[in-house]
Amino acid sequence: xxxxKFLARLLLLLAAPLAAAAPTFEDSMAQRTLACTACHGxxxxxxxxxxxxxxxxxxxxxxxxxxxxxxxGRRHYxxxxxxxxxxxxxxxxEIAQHFGRLDLPYPAPAPTRVAxxxxxxxxxIALQGDAARQLPSCAQCHGAALTGVLPNVPGLLGLPRDYLxxxxxxxxxxxxRAHAPDCMAQIARELAPExxxxxTAWLAAQPLPADTRPAARLPAPAPLACxxxxxxxxxxxx
Numbered sequence: 001x002x003x004x005k006f007l008a009r010l011l012l013l014l015a016a017p018l019a020a021a022a023p024t025f026e027d028s029m030a031q032r033t034l035a036c037t038a039c040h041g042x043x044x045x046x047x048x049x050x051x052x053x054x055x056x057x058x059x060x061x062x063x064x065x066x067x068x069x070x071x072x073g074r075r076h077y078x079x080x081x082x083x084x085x086x087x088x089x090x091x092x093x094e095i096a097q098h099f100g101r102l103d104l105p106y107p108a109p110a111p112t113r114v115a116x117x118x119x120x121x122x123x124x125i126a127l128q129g130d131a132a133r134q135l136p137s138c139a140q141c142h143g144a145a146l147t148g149v150l151p152n153v154p155g156l157l158g159l160p161r162d163y164l165x166x167x168x169x170x171x172x173x174x175x176x177r178a179h180a181p182d183c184m185a186q187i188a189r190e191l192a193p194e195x196x197x198x199x200t201a202w203l204a205a206q207p208l209p210a211d212t213r214p215a216a217r218l219p220a221p222a223p224l225a226c227x228x229x230x231x232x233x234x235x236x237x238x
Contacts (some may be wrong), residue, residue, distance in 0.1 A: 050160035060100030074177040089232040122202025136223040148214035161204035163204030179227030
């Protein structure tokens with residue numbers, strides 16, 4: 001009997017630290033999005049490998065559209081699709097709004113070893129476009145500071161070059177699509193491979209401005225019409 005009591009006390013003592021260490025369930029959006037930050041980094045600041053981009057501070061409309069694209073097959077990544085399949089439009093909008101509200105500092109850009117001529121070509125495409133080919137600049141849609149525009153246009157700075165190359169390549173190949181009219185697919189197909197290489201090298205090398213938040217609006221109408229998802233009907237948490 002003494003042995004049984006001793007064993008029972010020992011088990012209680014061993015179990016106490018485990019019970020104390022158990023995390024508290026908060027039912028908060030920050031806790032419910034742990035599946036997101038497991039790949040996209042703490043608070044959505046970006047994963048370490050360059051292929052899980054920063055989602056913190058991106059316009060909520062843009063994030064919402066991308067969640068729909070993954071869930072509904074316009075973007076292809078099995079893990080994201082399986083994660084999002086059971087979630088409603090309203091819930092996906094809540095996730096997008098959560099990350100869109102985050103205002104967190106960016107790391108410095110990674111050093112680049114690219115020929116000056118290539119960087120200059122990238123700068124021209126990003127800021128001036130190519131009028132001879134009727135190719136608008138990145139800044140005409142993504143904002144003069146290239147930090148994005150509310151509600152649906154993402155920033156282009158602070159993204160790794162590998163990620164930018166992969167996304168432009170996916171649009172060119174039809175592996176990434178958006179709601180019609182798919183303006184980015186049109187632009188990506190107009191870019192020559194050497195132009196893709198130049199503009200992604202320049203964008204990835206740029207430091208972030210002091211204010212990294214998306215612009216409230218463009219100073220002039222966008223040069224192309226771009227499709228976007230309709231927001232869910234009914235009340236959604238702010």
